[in-house]
Amino acid sequence: MNPPNIIFIVFDTLRRDICSIYGGDVKTPNIEEFLKDSNIFPRAVSSSPWTVPSHMSFFTGLYAREHGVHEDLEHGDGRVLDKIYEYNGDNIISYLKQKGYLTIGYSTNPWLSPGTGFDRNFSSFTFFSSEYMNLEEMNAVNEYKRYGKNRYEAAKNLILSGNFQEFLKYYRIHKRIIKRKREVGYPFIKGSDLIFDHIMNSSYEEPFFIFINLMESHEPSALWELDIDDRKIKYLDLSGREIISEKKMERTRNGYKRSLEILDFQFGRLIKYLKKMKLYDNTMIIVTSDHGQALKEKRKIPYYGHGNFLYDEIIEVPLIIKFNNNVKINIKNWNQSLVNIPEQIKNSIEGSMDDYMTSEYVFSESFGPVHDFETLIKEGILPSDINFSLMNEKMFYPKKAVYWKNYKLVLNGLTGELDEFTENGKSQDPNEKKEIVENLKEQIYIFKGQESFRV
């Protein structure tokens, strides 16, 4: 028997509940059709609320604390690139390579691009810039920072100092970028079309493993977000300084939904192509996401974005697996952890068609805000007088979530207090279910191991 090909697609930032196959209202005819040959996992949870630790888990089979590549309270994501390099264990890519697989990566997410360390062990890894900037333009974006913290300030300084030539140069480049973004449909289309075009124009030696990360669902999701740094939008809103209006948020929600329609369309192209090339039946296809997206739902702390919080909408993701020969498997009850992906792949290529995704207890963890505030202020993205004390209370603490059966519990690692205790997504009184709360806290206690995380 020929070993199956594997295509592993990450719809970056796609939350579970909007997908029609999970009861959501976005129509996804191609994914629905694909489901006839595949298996839907009902309750998949990502191990982390943002790209880097989550992808590291996909590849290593380890939770963030175990592989060590995650944000920290002091530096945010400031040390993450170093940590990717410091990780010296094996991963599923090296395993597949050893098994004779051709390993190819395509991504539109800059965290997952050649040079970050995520490309290690891949035969080839290609990054498609989702903003369609050429090298000159990308350099220009970095260069103007010499003249001011942001482009408005840079423009002002250039004009005031009479340096009109430089001003005109950057202004033209800026106009060009904006024009191109509009032409290609950014922020709604972010490169999935390019990646699939590329795949359809390539031929791969079998067996192949292709990893694809598509950014369509990642912010920005609406035109109003285009000219503002997404971190600025997020943190000004969170600090209460510049609340995102409901009208804007509604546009963002619509744009977010539209992104899934685009992904579904592009995914349909890929499936059609695989069938045409007679590659479909002998290819295992995994479709999931690295995390979801909060769109300012009604919560104690409403939030737009991902990272930091372990809300359902941020860590509950879709998971569909088509095995080779379109085998249907028995999926166990309850929750799936995406850290089990390498084990699922290894067993599936050995011919063991069982559910390795489901675990009795499934965890997700956050170590604080993803961004480094000092840098954000230094770069002029955030004002220096932003209300930190309010932000501190809201987000400067580590969190861990555990899922067990219908229950979910989230702990604040600084105080040991409950952030969340729900059954079927509905808030519960912890005093009425003391035994369950105690058991779940014990599971987090064991899971945290030696980390100084209060339980």
Added chain:
Amino acid sequence: MTQEIRIEGGLSLNAKVAIAKIVINDAIDRFKRPFVVWSAGKDSMVVLHLVRNVAEERHMDMLPALFIDHGQHYEETIEMLDKISKEWNFKVIYARNEDALSAVKGNKIYLKDLNKENQEEAKKIAQPGEILKDENGEYFEYSLETSVGNHILKTIAMNNAIKRYRIDALFTGIRWDENPARSWEVFISPRENPPHVRVHPILPFTERNIWEYTFKNNLPIHPLYYQGYRSIDGKYDSKKTSDKPAWEQDLEHTKERAGRSQDKEGMMEKLRRFGYM
């Protein structure tokens, strides 16, 4: 593998304690989710106490303990677990092979009542004559005396716990002087399936050292040792070696595990290979 038993007789107890602490500290530095295997027996009690001391020195919580529950423990053992874990304030996780324990019928475990994994494991490890047959089908005895019983009730239970709790380091109380299979163990020994390391802080301790340490530190003593047992595990398989308390017996010239049936030639070596301590 050599059949010699290694006995470290030159070092003082203090030196061996210092070595144990170096080993424990090294493992705590390097591993994220270490557990202490604890049976309430004399050796694991010493390891537990040493780990507790190190944890106090490091101002950290005591590590959680893993108790392998094969369903045949003495009541006194369970009482000790509860009492000490409360007094010392740490968590005890019970590792049980639920599938096998729920399949026990009288003193038999029928293969057909086990899940696929346990069936395969039983066939893999069973020595000739351990898998028997009656009108209801193939079975093995519900005993810790046999390779297959030991493997299914203890090793599999432990391996499942390692996987379930994602344990990366397990502290155990094995010693060089117990038998030849353990005489060439190293302090930190990597294992596969599931991947983790075994940490052996008290390898150089002799049986005499264990009792010296126990009395010096006033550690709780399992009541059965007073009755003459020298090595305690399952209640059907442990036998007295004398009527004298364990520490008053001739420790240097008689076999410690004589009261347990596992001393069969070569069995320890095989069990070790498949993951038993």
